[in-house]
Amino acid sequence: MARLILFNKPFDVLSQFTDAGSPTPRATLSDYIDVPGVYPAGRLDRDSEGLMLLTDDGRLQARIADPKFKMGKTYLAQVEGDVDEAAITALAKGVMLKDGMTRPALARRIDPPELWDRVPPVRYRKSVPDSWIELTIHEGRNRQVRRMTAAVGFPTLRLVRWRIGDWSLEGIAPGTWSEG
Template sequence: MTRLFLFKKPFGVSSPFTDRGSPTVRSTLSDFTEAKEVYPAGRLDRDSEGLLLLCDNERLQARIADPRFRMPKSCLVQGEGDPQEPELERMRRGVLLEDGMTLPAAVARVDEPNPWPRDPPIRRRKLIPDGWLRTTIRKGRDRRMRGMTAAVGLPTLRLIRWLVGDWSVAGIAPGQFDVFSPTGNSILR
């Protein structure tokens, strides 16, 4: 029976189970679970927080992580600066980065969502405002959303992945898992 783990990844935790070769000791998934034969379905960098999916089914893992399937991933992004419509429109059309053009993102300005406390807290500048965005992308690559916000002049201060497909981090405490078995085979097709 397939098991899917929804993990609310804290800031500073690496997505792999080990961090071999790092000159410094870093927190990894193995610090939070002893589950065997489960693997991350995608990545979430150390500086990002929120939903990371793990599963024990290779087909489901590929369906979630493979960019060909373009599963939507939604984040709350706190950016430095005051997001205005021209910056948001650039992200909606796609942004040119060093490795090429990004796909368009769904993006909207939102009121501060009152997220869980982060350790350490983000830096705040008295003279520079910050604002929150709700974003959805369907094809992510290494630090894609951070690159997009920086390219439009709104560098990311905090990134919280809230949704992957229909799965949400709502109701899960930071550093905790919710485990369930998906029903049916529709997601595996």
């Protein structure tokens, strides 16, 4: 039976178990997960938070991580500015990035979600409003959501991956995990 771990990765944690060669030690998965034989199914940037799946089953790992299986990944993105319908429409249709056009996404503006406080907190500017977007993508390019929101004029301030396929962060506190 395959083992599956749902982990809520905090901000500033690497999505790998070691940080070999770094002059200053950085937090890794091994600081939170002491389960032998499991490996991340995909990555999540150090400056992003949220759901990571880890498994001991290579086929499951590939099915989760490989874009050809079109497993949706849903992100909650706090963006700089008051996001408008034109930006949401552009995100939904696909956005031209330096490495090509993104696939269409599910995009909508949402009310600020009830999330944990981020450490360190997001830098707020009184003169610039912010808003929240829920974005579901079916590919996994490097820093894709951040690049997509920037391409439509709304840079990402905070990014939380909330769901991968049918698995979600519901009930999992930052830095903790549960069996899937």
